[in-house]
Amino acid sequence: DVKVTQSSRYLVKRTGEKVFLECVQDMDHENMFWYRQDPGLGLRLIYFSYDVKMKEKGDIPEGYSVSREKKERFSLILESASTNQTSMYLCASSITTGFSPLHFGNGTRLTVT
Amino acid sequence: AQKITQTQPGMFVQEKEAVTLDCTYDTSDQSYGLFWYKQPSSGEMIFLIYQGSYDEQNATEGRYSLNFQKARKSANLVISASQLGDSAMYFCAMREGFYNNNDMRFGAGTRLTVKP
Numbered sequence: 001d002v003k004v005t006q007s008s009r010y011l012v013k014r015t016g017e018k019v020f021l022e023c024v025q026d027m028d029h030e031n032m033f034w035y036r037q038d039p040g041l042g043l044r045l046i047y048f049s050y051d052v053k054m055k056e057k058g059d060i061p062e063g064y065s066v067s068r069e070k071k072e073r074f075s076l077i078l079e080s081a082s083t084n085q086t087s088m089y090l091c092a093s094s095i096t097t098g099f100s101p102l103h104f105g106n107g108t109r110l111t112v113t
Numbered sequence: 114a115q116k117i118t119q120t121q122p123g124m125f126v127q128e129k130e131a132v133t134l135d136c137t138y139d140t141s142d143q144s145y146g147l148f149w150y151k152q153p154s155s156g157e158m159i160f161l162i163y164q165g166s167y168d169e170q171n172a173t174e175g176r177y178s179l180n181f182q183k184a185r186k187s188a189n190l191v192i193s194a195s196q197l198g199d200s201a202m203y204f205c206a207m208r209e210g211f212y213n214n215n216d217m218r219f220g221a222g223t224r225l226t227v228k229p
Contacts, residue, residue: 043206045218
């Protein structure tokens with residue numbers, strides 16, 4: 001089974017802090033994704049990466065950056081956390097070929113105070 | 114523009130009855146894939162069913178079936194014989210562009226509650 005692991009289940013940070021959310025997958029997937037989930041808005045794509053060092057902006061990239069130095073790891077970075085970035089963050093991965101389903105991690109609930 | 118629309122924020126169904134969760138989508142691509150995910154209160158995202166745009170038959174997976182109406186751009190999820198464990202959030206999603214590195218877009222979700 002594909003395993004996507006997010007480093008923290010819950011995280012509390014202060015406004016202005018730099019925050020790193022880490023995601024690791026163990027199935028050699030080319031594609032990796034970061035979403036945020038908010039009630040009534042569903043999952044919104046922040047960034048995705050289709051290869052090492054490659055990234056594409058999603059619908060809401062403002063205030064975020066990403067890093068993919070190794071195939072199995074995709075990091076989401078909040079350069080200066082703000083209270084409106086309080087949310088559930090979901091990482092996912094998939095193979096490139098065709099229309100494959102995404103495999104998700106269990107999520108990180110981030111609270112910015 | 115919103116690519117996936119789920120118009121039902123919440124739905125109730127009696128145990129053992131069938132329920133349909135609505136999903137419409139917007140794309141100009143001829144090649145795309147449609148997905149449904151379930152998210153129980155534990156938060157994990159569970160992949161349920163997939164429909165390709167060129168598939169002529171509606172997809173089925175156990176008690177789940179996808180009512181695919183291409184001309185209307187709808188991909189409704191039908192759950193037969195509902196169980197209490199079906200209570201969860203359900204998300205419709207789409208990937209476009211078969212040969213491209215394609216992302217996945219989600220709808221806002223429908224919260225299904227199964228009543229005993």
